Amino acid sequence: MPMRVLDTAALLNWPLSKLQGSVVPKQRDELLRIAKEREYLIEAAQLDWQTPSTKFLEDAKNLATTTGDIAGLSEVDLEILALTLQLGGILITDDYRLQNCCVAAGIDYEPVITEGVAEQWKWELVCTGCRGVVTSSKVSASKGEHGHCPDCGSPYKMRKC
Ligand SMILES: [Zn+2]
Incomplete structure (x- = not known):
């Protein structure tokens, strides 16, 4: 099964039982800034914290430049995209710019809030x-x-x- 890369909306909205996948360390800072109360949950979750390599970060920037989405993407967004490229994974995101980049790169994406409705x-x-x-x-x-x-x-x- 391909590795799932979770964007911050998943960290904010998903229950602990669903929180499995890869994330970049900068998301921890982002999360602590906007939802400090999720900290304990994120610590308890089975997350794989990884920083994408410089090469894949460059690829992600080039990709977003090609699609015209780069202006709307944050540094964290680009790292998440880069990690997805690096892992050959599936990006979990509701951000239409990131979804657009996935389509252009031929990588799969899934929205954050779909399955597991009963758990919400x-x-x-x-x-x-x-x-x-x-x-x-x-x-x-x-x-x-x-x-x-x-x-x-x-x-x-x-x-x-
Ligand atoms: Zn009252």
Whole structure:
């Protein structure tokens, strides 16, 4: 089975049971910047941290230049693309520019959010006082304070929906 290279959206959204594949060390910095609460999960996951070689990084840049996508790609994106080329793997990404590069290079890609829908929980906050419900993309499965209801001032409780 070809190696899967995961882009940061997979690190952000996938449950631990699915988090298997290759990633570049710069994604750790990116993740810590935007979702510190995922750190423990990423440490526990079976990820293969690899930096692509200079040669494949050059290939990735040339590829993205050819397709016209390079302006929209970050350094991390280019490293992920380079690693996919290097491993002959499948790139897991929702970024259409990266997908475009995969098509041009003849490498396979898969979107981040497709399979394993049953494993994805949605969360909502319920007011312990007036039972008001907040469904928000900001609600995450992390522990801790969830704030108070603006209507009655009671604390929110998180539940799966
Ligand atoms: Zn309330």
